[in-house]
Amino acid sequence: MRKTVFMFSGQGSHYFRMGQDLFEHDPVFRQWMLRLDDLASSLCGERVVDAIYSPSDRETFDRTLQTHPAIFMVEYSLAQSLIQAGLKPDITLGASLGSFAAATLAGFMRVEDALAAVVQQAAAFEACCDRGGMIAVLADQTLYAQPYLREQSELAAINFSSHMVVSAPQAHLAQIERSLGEREVVYQRLPVSYAFHSQWIDEARAPFESFMSSIRGTPGTLPLASCREATLLTELPNDFFWRVVREPIRFKDTIASLEQRGAHRYIDVGPAGTLATFTKYCLSSDSQSTAHAIMSPFGNERRSMAALLRG
Structure with missing residues (x-):
């Protein structure tokens, strides 16, 4: 059962x-x-x-x-x-x-x-914390090895094989999104105020x-x-x-x-x-x-x- x-x-x-x-x-x-x-x-x-x-x-x-x-x-x-x-x-x-x-x-x-x-x-x-955010990324987690992600964020979640989430300070979010967009990677910023995880x-x-x-x-x-x-x-x-x-x-x-x-x-x-x-x-x-x-x-x-x- x-x-x-x-x-x-x-x-x-x-x-x-x-x-x-x-x-x-x-x-x-x-x-x-x-x-x-x-x-x-x-x-x-x-x-x-x-x-x-x-x-x-x-x-x-x-x-x-x-x-x-x-x-x-x-x-x-x-x-x-x-x-x-x-x-x-x-x-x-x-x-x-x-x-x-x-x-x-x-x-x-x-x-x-x-x-x-x-x-x-x-x-x-x-x-206690500075503002930050989280971005859901529709890609295999191996993408996180790319410097534009690894050096500006931390891997916050792996939800399934082609869906991960990264967390970053407020100052890094826009640049991460630009880099993802330039590479035609689908992403979505989550409605949160801090870089959880x-x-x-x-x-x-x-x-x-x-x-x-x-x-x-x-x-x-x-x-x-x-x-x-x-x-x-x-x-x-x-x-x-x-x-x-x-x-x-x-x-x-x-x-x-x-x-x-x-x-x-x-x-x-x-x-x-x-x-x-x-x-x-x-x-x-x-x-x-x-x-x-x-x-x-x-x-x-x-x-x-x-x-x-x-x-």
């Missing part, structure tokens, strides 16, 4: 009004969003729900102190809605920031502590880990597939929640590790459905596994969720 994997994505998967269809029409999703928003407001002094679902249009939605908790809240609320509807995970998978929600759902942290940690991490980035966020480590020393973990109830180690974890290292945002995302290797254990049903509970897309590219042609997205910038979340639940 296939095991069900709930997959949680990180920074870059968010967008303005993500999950609005569910927020307006799914009572479980809305209940959790409002409950978590009350907690987030007490932690950072802002209503995250207002930032996500503001009635007025906005050009950008990339302030880390808003997007960090917003991603966590949307993912955790969707996971709870699926569980309430009868679809429960056997494994959780966390990519970068998504590791907080994945670990919480797997029983390693209380949800209140996880959201506080997410807010504290965002605050540490804003207080690189040396350029190291200044945030000390204040974040100081806060984490006050958080007591709990024994997990589900295994967690970590995209840092590319393996299943049944207990978390002390520095786990820093390492998952500092070290490269090994999504391709993580799916390969799970596939060695048998077929799975991969369910993307992230805002954009990107992990489901990545998974489809990672699966071999003879794999019995399937990958499913629920949310996307195009909406129709309830329809996608209903189709998944029927299956």
Whole structure:
């Protein structure tokens, strides 16, 4: 029997009004969003729900102190809605920031502590780090050996064989994009404010880990597939929640590790459905596994969720 994997994505998967269809029409999703928003407001002094679902249009939605908790809240609320509807995970998978929600759902942290940690991490980035960014590159990772990438950025993620992400300081981003464009390499800048998974966020480590020393973990109830180690974890290292945002995302290797254990049903509970897309590219042609997205910038979340639940 296939095991069900709930997959949680990180920074870059968010967008303005993500999950609005569910927020307006799914009572479980809305209940959790409002409950978590009350907690987030007490932690950072802002209503995250207002930032996500503001009635007025906005050009950008990339302030880390808003997007960090917003991603966590949307993912955790969707996971709870699926569980309430009868679809429960056997494994959780966390990519970068998504590791907080994945670990919480797997029983390693209380949800209140996880959201506080997410807010504290965002605050540490804003207080300690220079601005930077991330660029998704549709090319084999061997391209990273080229000096114009290697000397100006760090390899942040390998999602599948022809998709990687690089991180760089703000001053390097435009030149990297020009170099990629000149070589007709397809790329896309991600809507983030910092160079996650690189040396350029190291200044945030000390204040974040100081806060984490006050958080007591709990024994997990589900295994967690970590995209840092590319393996299943049944207990978390002390520095786990820093390492998952500092070290490269090994999504391709993580799916390969799970596939060695048998077929799975991969369910993307992230805002954009990107992990489901990545998974489809990672699966071999003879794999019995399937990958499913629920949310996307195009909406129709309830329809996608209903189709998944029927299956």
